Amino acid sequence: MSILVAPRRKSAVEACERAIRDAVLSGELAAGAALPPENDLATFYQVNRTTLRVAINRLSQAGLLRVAQGKPTVARDWWHAGPAILPGLPMNKEMAEDLLSLRRGLARVVLERLAATPPSVASRAAIDGAFASLAEAVARDAPRAEIIDRDLALTRALVRATDRPALALSLNPVLDLLAELPALGRAMFREPASNVAGWRALLDWLKQPDRTTIAVLDAVLAERDAATVAALS
Numbered sequence: 001m002s003i004l005v006a007p008r009r010k011s012a013v014e015a016c017e018r019a020i021r022d023a024v025l026s027g028e029l030a031a032g033a034a035l036p037p038e039n040d041l042a043t044f045y046q047v048n049r050t051t052l053r054v055a056i057n058r059l060s061q062a063g064l065l066r067v068a069q070g071k072p073t074v075a076r077d078w079w080h081a082g083p084a085i086l087p088g089l090p091m092n093k094e095m096a097e098d099l100l101s102l103r104r105g106l107a108r109v110v111l112e113r114l115a116a117t118p119p120s121v122a123s124r125a126a127i128d129g130a131f132a133s134l135a136e137a138v139a140r141d142a143p144r145a146e147i148i149d150r151d152l153a154l155t156r157a158l159v160r161a162t163d164r165p166a167l168a169l170s171l172n173p174v175l176d177l178l179a180e181l182p183a184l185g186r187a188m189f190r191e192p193a194s195n196v197a198g199w200r201a202l203l204d205w206l207k208q209p210d211r212t213t214i215a216v217l218d219a220v221l222a223e224r225d226a227a228t229v230a231a232l233s
Contacts, residue, residue: 012047016055034072083173087180100225115209119161130154138192187231
């Protein structure tokens with residue numbers, strides 16, 4: 001049981017989930033290693049078996065554990081897991097650079113789709129409304145968390161305007177991660193007014209979307225992303 005860290009969070013499910021997840025990510029619980037019996041784990045975490053099963057099920061869905069009927073629960077190689085485990089890894093500039101590059105690549109595809117098929121009147125209204133909401137929050141110096149939420153809402157409105165579900169479903173995990181990584185959020189929104197200015201330029205482009213200028217937008221975003229990575233402390 002020494003490989004497991006006792007929970008410290010108020011939620012019993014989250015405590016068990018975090019402790020087992022940390023053990024897998026740190027390598028203390030090696031890939032292929034079986035977890036202790038369910039009764040022992042429940043006693044160790046001082047929770048009932050239902051609570052423990054919920055925590056284990058979450059980790060199984062994230063790809064960190066393999067659960068099979070009648071067999072011990074086994075740790076998986078976390079390199080095979082999904083992006084949901086990223087908040088459990090230490091944030092560094094390399095991770096930030098990769099996440100921002102991934103977002104930028106998906107953003108380019110979104111812009112190409114919008115250049116080919118401009119948003120409908122309803123979609124454009126949704127985008128404009130989300131932008132107004134973001135600008136209002138920045139103008140009144142709202143808490144960073146609120147500004148981030150509104151920025152993400154604007155991004156989702158833009159992606160929704162493509163009417164391409166695959167793009168939205170691919171980008172959603174990246175956006176969710178950006179909201180769950182406080183250090184990266186602080187760096188990305190260190191000057192919220194500049195974020196608003198960037199969005200305003202993009203919305204101006206959207207009035208007459210042109211494929212030939214997407215490279216320019218991509219270069220501007222790449223420059224901003226580089227500054228964000230540099231700002232990480």
